Amino acid sequence: MIEINNLSFSFAETEIFSHLNFNVNQGEILSIIGPNGCGKSTLLRLLRGSLKAQKGEVLWEKTPVEQISARIMAQKVAVVPQSTTIHFPYKVQDLVAMGRYPHRKNLLSFQNKSDQHAIEQALVMADILPLAERPVTQLSGGELQRVLLARALAQNSSVLFLDEATSHLDIDHRLELTELLVRLNRDQHTTIVQISHDLDLAAAISDRILLLTEHGNIAQIGTPSTVMTAANLQRVFRVDVKVTNNPFTGNPQIVPLINTAAFKLNDLKVHLICGGGSGKTLLRRLHPTQAQITAGPLNQGDSDESVASILNITVAQEVPFSPFSKQTLAATEKLIEQTEILVITTQWWGIGNLPCLDLAEKAIKQGTPIFLLSQQQEQDYTGGKAWAKIQNLQQQGAISIRNEEHLLEELSRQVNPSSIIGPG
Amino acid sequence: MNKATQTHKRWLWKLLLLLSPPLAIAISLSAGSLDLSWSQLFALLFQRSGTEVERVIIWQVRFPRALLAGLVGAALSISGVTFQAVLRNPLADPYLLGVSGGAALGAVTAITYGLQSPIIIPLAAFIGALTALLLVYLVAQAHTCSSHTLILSGVMVGSLAAALLLFLLWRSPADATRQAIFWLAGNLSLADPDWLSWGWLWVGIGFLLLWSQSLNLDLLTQGEETAADLGLHVGKTRLILFALAGALTACAVALAGLVGFVGLVIPHICRLLWGPGHRLLLPFSALLGSSFLIIADAIARSLYAPAEIPVGVVTATLGAPFFLYLLRRKGGNL
Numbered sequence: 001m002i003e004i005n006n007l008s009f010s011f012a013e014t015e016i017f018s019h020l021n022f023n024v025n026q027g028e029i030l031s032i033i034g035p036n037g038c039g040k041s042t043l044l045r046l047l048r049g050s051l052k053a054q055k056g057e058v059l060w061e062k063t064p065v066e067q068i069s070a071r072i073m074a075q076k077v078a079v080v081p082q083s084t085t086i087h088f089p090y091k092v093q094d095l096v097a098m099g100r101y102p103h104r105k106n107l108l109s110f111q112n113k114s115d116q117h118a119i120e121q122a123l124v125m126a127d128i129l130p131l132a133e134r135p136v137t138q139l140s141g142g143e144l145q146r147v148l149l150a151r152a153l154a155q156n157s158s159v160l161f162l163d164e165a166t167s168h169l170d171i172d173h174r175l176e177l178t179e180l181l182v183r184l185n186r187d188q189h190t191t192i193v194q195i196s197h198d199l200d201l202a203a204a205i206s207d208r209i210l211l212l213t214e215h216g217n218i219a220q221i222g223t224p225s226t227v228m229t230a231a232n233l234q235r236v237f238r239v240d241v242k243v244t245n246n247p248f249t250g251n252p253q254i255v256p257l258i259n260t261a262a263f264k265l266n267d268l269k270v271h272l273i274c275g276g277g278s279g280k281t282l283l284r285r286l287h288p289t290q291a292q293i294t295a296g297p298l299n300q301g302d303s304d305e306s307v308a309s310i311l312n313i314t315v316a317q318e319v320p321f322s323p324f325s326k327q328t329l330a331a332t333e334k335l336i337e338q339t340e341i342l343v344i345t346t347q348w349w350g351i352g353n354l355p356c357l358d359l360a361e362k363a364i365k366q367g368t369p370i371f372l373l374s375q376q377q378e379q380d381y382t383g384g385k386a387w388a389k390i391q392n393l394q395q396q397g398a399i400s401i402r403n404e405e406h407l408l409e410e411l412s413r414q415v416n417p418s419s420i421i422g423p424g
Numbered sequence: 425m426n427k428a429t430q431t432h433k434r435w436l437w438k439l440l441l442l443l444s445p446p447l448a449i450a451i452s453l454s455a456g457s458l459d460l461s462w463s464q465l466f467a468l469l470f471q472r473s474g475t476e477v478e479r480v481i482i483w484q485v486r487f488p489r490a491l492l493a494g495l496v497g498a499a500l501s502i503s504g505v506t507f508q509a510v511l512r513n514p515l516a517d518p519y520l521l522g523v524s525g526g527a528a529l530g531a532v533t534a535i536t537y538g539l540q541s542p543i544i545i546p547l548a549a550f551i552g553a554l555t556a557l558l559l560v561y562l563v564a565q566a567h568t569c570s571s572h573t574l575i576l577s578g579v580m581v582g583s584l585a586a587a588l589l590l591f592l593l594w595r596s597p598a599d600a601t602r603q604a605i606f607w608l609a610g611n612l613s614l615a616d617p618d619w620l621s622w623g624w625l626w627v628g629i630g631f632l633l634l635w636s637q638s639l640n641l642d643l644l645t646q647g648e649e650t651a652a653d654l655g656l657h658v659g660k661t662r663l664i665l666f667a668l669a670g671a672l673t674a675c676a677v678a679l680a681g682l683v684g685f686v687g688l689v690i691p692h693i694c695r696l697l698w699g700p701g702h703r704l705l706l707p708f709s710a711l712l713g714s715s716f717l718i719i720a721d722a723i724a725r726s727l728y729a730p731a732e733i734p735v736g737v738v739t740a741t742l743g744a745p746f747f748l749y750l751l752r753r754k755g756g757n758l
Contacts, residue, residue, distance in 0.1 A: 074655025088645045088700040102655035
């Protein structure tokens with residue numbers, strides 16, 4: 001529907017796009033994502049013809065964009081801008097009525113019945129009917145954004161451009177707007193091109209995603225699952241992100257890893273014996289401390305294993321629902337031999353994971369310090385064998401810790417003995 | 425105050441303002457060095473009584489004068505509305521684009537060179553105003569007439585004209601200077617009554633053209649980009665609007681000198697009463713602007729009768745306190 005051929009654009013001396021090529025297909029939802037300043041808004045303006053490219057062409061159904069008159073263009077595409085301040089106290093319905101401008105037949109007003117119908121419908125769809133008589137200068141940011149949306153809806157165009165239209169909305173209206181977009185797309189086959197900073201929502205509703213790099217090149221264009229990969233996002237946004245699947249919808253979900261670590265364990269090698277979810281908190285907390293973490297043995301599908309694999313942690317893996325094999329235990333032993341610290345977070349002991357304690361006894365004999373997350377005798381299902389081994393470990397100097405915070409404090413004391421780092 | 429009484433009160437205001445032009449003309453007819461009571465005026469108008477002198481004063485002096493004041497007030501108000509909308513700036517006034525400076529320079533040149541005829545001065549002022557507009561346009565056109573360039577070049581052309589004006593005044597004899605100051609402060613007595621019908625024609629056409637642009641003005645208040653997104657040809661429209669408003673201002677200045685404040689305050693008051701939609705705002709601003717200036721002129725003529733004080737002095741002393749009152753009540757949301 002819209003073809004972008006070899007488009008180059010510079011602003012003053014700065015080149016923003018060079019040789020851009022892509023299409024917008026009829027009836028699709030295309031989300032443009034990319035870091036601040038990469039030219040997303042500029043790209044929308046170029047597509048609409050508000051800006052003129054120095055080289056290349058933008059074709060709307062084969063017609064060059066600069067040959068389409070302002071009025072025809074406004075009938076084809078409506079723009080929901082980033083929220084702006086409005087100085088003049090127009091009533092909400094009057095502002096929405098401005099969306100009928102490209103369809104007007106009367107010089108002084110929008111008296112037409114179809115105009116009034118469109119305005120009313122837009123007010124209802126954007127959920128601002130109760131605000132119709134209010135002056136726009138008295139609205140909150142989110143309300144104003146919905147008014148701007150309604151104005152665009154009143155245009156009854158077959159294409160909708162949105163420039164961060166959800167940025168001021170609360171979660172309720174953000175979802176509502178998103179649903180509205182999907183509904184417009186499905187029922188009226190409205191083509192939607194949106195700039196979004198909400199990567200998850202973009203991934204959830206888009207047919208395709210256009211990922212722009214900082215320098216305005218196309219990093220990738222395609223379906224959400226092909227574009228929204230951790231590697232792509234890390235390259236473009238230069239942040240540590242993980243991409244998981246939303247447990248409810250299965251859509252790609254982006255998890256930024258915020259470095260809130262008060263502790264720095266520079267390259268300290270730590271091995272975790274965990275399982276059944278006992279280690280995932282510690283894995284998450286250790287990950288940003290820059291410790292070199294290994295874990296195992298763990299069965300595939302164990303929740304600790306899932307967390308470890310998301311965090312790219314080396315794990316001695318066992319196939320699902322199986323006792324640990326000799327090979328797995330050997331692999332674990334190798335990891336433990338290389339580690340500087342061994343941490344045991346496992347809470348429940350049975351025949352299946354009893355060999356882990358044997359590995360621990362071996363390690364403590366070789367002088368590897370062991371930290372034991374507080375253990376309880378009742379959670380020993382081996383008839384006392386595990387409990388005996390635990391007590392043995394403690395006698396040989398294994399240190400009991402209360403919780404993850406306590407462990408991190410102890411570890412950072414080992415790395416930086418002179419200074420006390422961390423809260424408390 | 426509850427909403428019902430508030431709406432009620434607003435209705436009363438609106439009605440009063442709608443009836444204001446004839447009321448203002450009546451006040452203006454009765455005011456002046458020859459004091460006429462209302463009953464005398466009524467008798468004169470409807471029963472054709474009164475002396476010959478009185479009739480001449482009413483019909484050949486005061487009535488044209490009131491019409492002139494109304495004309496100037498209307499022209500300044502609607503061009504004020506236009507400038508505020510297009511520049512999206514509540515402080516914009518009709519004199520922003522150097523029109524006043526150019527007109528003043530033209531008029532004062534004529535005055536100091538002894539061409540003091542009531543035919544020549546308005547013509548010189550008009551030519552000066554249009555020259556300034558053209559200059560501003562030529563500078564701003566290089567940047568597709570963006571608001572900022574327009575305002576800045578307008579201010580610059582204005583200061584250039586002001587400097588030349590001061591030079592002229594410094595060189596000219598004292599009585600010419602005095603007359604120039606009288607013109608600069610706004611004065612409705614200098615123009616020849618023959619200009620009146622031309623002025624009405626000019627302002628009438630200007631108003632109709634501007635009124636036909638009401639929706640475009642509404643769109644432009646939303647900013648250039650939004651206006652363009654909604655299908656407005658922004659550059660062309662803005663040029664037309666500036667040319668129209670500029671020409672209206674030039675006409676007003678040529679006939680009455682620099683009458684301040686009308687073009688700034690009247691649009692604000694009308695926006696409070698009728699909202700920002702230009703379909704209503706333009707005609708009501710024209711009405712209110714003309715009544716305001718007619719009354720201001722009546723005051724100017726009668727306060728020190730038979731001497732006249734410059735009408736610009738009256739508009740500012742009435743307008744500024746009222747504006748301050750509004751500002752205090754409404755804050756920035758005028």
